Amino acid sequence: MEMQDLLQRYFGTRDLAEVDPVALPAGIDRMTVDLGMESDRGRRFALWSLLYMLDAAPHLDVAFESPTDRDAARNLMDLLASETPD
Numbered sequence: 001m002e003m004q005d006l007l008q009r010y011f012g013t014r015d016l017a018e019v020d021p022v023a024l025p026a027g028i029d030r031m032t033v034d035l036g037m038e039s040d041r042g043r044r045f046a047l048w049s050l051l052y053m054l055d056a057a058p059h060l061d062v063a064f065e066s067p068t069d070r071d072a073a074r075n076l077m078d079l080l081a082s083e084t085p086d
Contacts (some may be wrong), residue, residue, distance in 0.1 A: 006031075006050050028056045041069060049076060 004014040010027035011019040019027070028051065035047040035058070044063070051057035052073075060070045 003046075003050065006046060010050075024054070028054060032056070032058070035063065041066070045069060045072065048073060052077065053080070 007016055007019075008014050010031050011023060013019060031047055031051055035044060035051065038044045038047060048057050048063045057063065060073050064070045064073060
């Protein structure tokens with residue numbers, strides 16, 4: 001899944017800066033439901049990643065059964081934290 005495709009699907013635009021703040025909670029709710037129903041590991045990770053960037057991701061133990069997937073999510077979290085300006 002491409003991030004722009006997820007943005008288009010859940011928010012109606014491929015640019016996060018163009019998302020109407022009023023529409024953000026509804027898109028996040030739809031993503032959360034889809035995350036709970038998704039069985040494909042890659043798609044699950046993509047959904048969780050976008051939710052994480054929107055500060056709406058569920059805890060790793062809830063989102064991922066596999067320790068490998070949880071480790072990958074932690075790596076993404078660390079990578080994003082290292083890119084955040086002080």
